[in-house]
Amino acid sequence: MIKPETDMAKPETDMAKPDLRAPQPLSAPPLYPDSTPILSETRDLLAERFVHQVALADLHSPLQFWHWLEVLGLAQSPNWVLCLRLEPSDVRIQLGDKQKFALRAQILTHLQDYGQDTLAHWQEENECLVLRVCTEDIDKVGSLQAATDWLQGLDLPLGVRISLGLACPVENPSQLSGAMRAARIAALRALQSPVPVLHVDDLDTLAQEIQDAAAETSLEVEMRGVRRVLAELRHPHRQRAMASLEEDKRILLERLVALVHKARKEGIPGNHPQVSDTRVLADLLQVPDDAGLTAWIDVYGWAFVEAMDKAAEQHRSHTVxxxxxxxxxHLEEDLSLDTVAGHCAVSPFYLSHLFRKETDGTLTGFIKKARMERAMVLLADNSLTVADVAYRVGYQDPNYFSKSFRAYVGRSPSDFRKRS
Incomplete structure (x- = not known):
C-alpha cells in the first residue's frame, strides 16, 4: 500500500488566507478595479460619475477623493466650479430632442478646449456642472472675462440662451460641493439678468438690488402712478363724454385710495392728516363735469400727492x-435687521431699503461702525480688559472682536490702546 507524500500540496481550498490586518492596496472607484486599465473612451464616464458625486457631496473621505483624482489623471484638485444652464430665450421656442443632444455635444466639445483638466456632467438635460483645474492665478474680473469669452465662442442657434454661474477659486476640496450649489444658484440668477455670467460673490449684491427694486415698488411707485394719471386726465386736448368722466373719476379715486393704503402699510401713522382726512376724496365724487375735474386736479389733486410725498419723506427720516x-x-445686544425693524414697527425689507436710501450704506455696516467707534472710546479706559470691551460692544467672542477691530482700524485693540 502506497502512503501519501507528507509534503504533497494541499488543496486550493486549504490554502492560507491573506492577513486582513495587513495594509491592502488602494482600490479604484467602484466598477473600475485596479486590474482594469482606464481606457480613454471611459474617462468621460468616470468624469461624469465624479462630478455627480461631488454635486451630491457623496465622497466620504479625502482618501477616496484623491484616489478619484489619481484615476482621472489630475495632479491637483479642481479649483473652478461652473454651472451652465441652457434655456430657450422665448417660451414659444421648443427644442427637439435631436437639437438638444447636438447642443449638449457641442458644449461638451467646446469645454474640452479647456484641456484634459476639465470635468463635466449634464446633471439635467438643461444644466451642466463643470469642474476645472486652473493653474493660472486669475482674479475675479479675469475669471469672469474668461468665462464670457468662452461663451462667445459657442455657435448657438437663434432663440437659445446660455447662462453661467461661476465659483472660483475654491481653496479646499471640501468646499467643492458648497461651491457647486452656489454656482447653480448663480446660473439661475444670471438668467434673470442682462449679463450671462454671474460670479457667486455677486449674489448678495444682486439680491440687495432685487430687494431695493421690490421695496421701491410700494409707495414711491404708487405715487408715480398717481402723478401719471393726473397728468393724463389734465391733458388740455383730452376729450371726454359724460360716461368717460365717471370712469375717469372712478379710476382716479381707486389710485388715490390705493396710495393711502400703501402709505399706511409703509408705516405712516393712521392719524396723520394726509392719511386720515378723506374729505378731498369725497369732493372728487361730487365733481359734476369736465371743467370741475380739471379744477379739482389743479387745486386738490397735485397738492394731495405732494403732501403725501412730504409725509412719506418725514416718516422715512424719522424711521431711520x-x-x-x-x-x-443697544450695542451690547445681539443686534440684527429683524430686531431693529421690529423696534421701528416696519418690515426688515423696508427698513433695509430706507437705510440705504437715507445713508448710502447698509444697516449692518452702520452697526459694525458704531461698535468699532464705541470700542475705541472704551479702550481708553485701562480698567477694562479687551474682553470686557468686546462684550460691551456686542461681541461674544473676544478673539473675533480683535480680528474685526484690526480689520476696521488697522491695529489690534492692545496696540491701539498703547498708542492712544
Missing amino acids: ARAVQYISA
Whole structure:
C-alpha cells in the first residue's frame, strides 16, 4: 500500500488566507478595479460619475477623493466650479430632442478646449456642472472675462440662451460641493439678468438690488402712478363724454385710495392728516363735469400727492433716526435687521431699503461702525480688559472682536490702546 507524500500540496481550498490586518492596496472607484486599465473612451464616464458625486457631496473621505483624482489623471484638485444652464430665450421656442443632444455635444466639445483638466456632467438635460483645474492665478474680473469669452465662442442657434454661474477659486476640496450649489444658484440668477455670467460673490449684491427694486415698488411707485394719471386726465386736448368722466373719476379715486393704503402699510401713522382726512376724496365724487375735474386736479389733486410725498419723506427720516437711536443704545445686544425693524414697527425689507436710501450704506455696516467707534472710546479706559470691551460692544467672542477691530482700524485693540 502506497502512503501519501507528507509534503504533497494541499488543496486550493486549504490554502492560507491573506492577513486582513495587513495594509491592502488602494482600490479604484467602484466598477473600475485596479486590474482594469482606464481606457480613454471611459474617462468621460468616470468624469461624469465624479462630478455627480461631488454635486451630491457623496465622497466620504479625502482618501477616496484623491484616489478619484489619481484615476482621472489630475495632479491637483479642481479649483473652478461652473454651472451652465441652457434655456430657450422665448417660451414659444421648443427644442427637439435631436437639437438638444447636438447642443449638449457641442458644449461638451467646446469645454474640452479647456484641456484634459476639465470635468463635466449634464446633471439635467438643461444644466451642466463643470469642474476645472486652473493653474493660472486669475482674479475675479479675469475669471469672469474668461468665462464670457468662452461663451462667445459657442455657435448657438437663434432663440437659445446660455447662462453661467461661476465659483472660483475654491481653496479646499471640501468646499467643492458648497461651491457647486452656489454656482447653480448663480446660473439661475444670471438668467434673470442682462449679463450671462454671474460670479457667486455677486449674489448678495444682486439680491440687495432685487430687494431695493421690490421695496421701491410700494409707495414711491404708487405715487408715480398717481402723478401719471393726473397728468393724463389734465391733458388740455383730452376729450371726454359724460360716461368717460365717471370712469375717469372712478379710476382716479381707486389710485388715490390705493396710495393711502400703501402709505399706511409703509408705516405712516393712521392719524396723520394726509392719511386720515378723506374729505378731498369725497369732493372728487361730487365733481359734476369736465371743467370741475380739471379744477379739482389743479387745486386738490397735485397738492394731495405732494403732501403725501412730504409725509412719506418725514416718516422715512424719522424711521431711520429711530433705528440709529436704537442701535446706539443697544450695542451690547445681539443686534440684527429683524430686531431693529421690529423696534421701528416696519418690515426688515423696508427698513433695509430706507437705510440705504437715507445713508448710502447698509444697516449692518452702520452697526459694525458704531461698535468699532464705541470700542475705541472704551479702550481708553485701562480698567477694562479687551474682553470686557468686546462684550460691551456686542461681541461674544473676544478673539473675533480683535480680528474685526484690526480689520476696521488697522491695529489690534492692545496696540491701539498703547498708542492712544
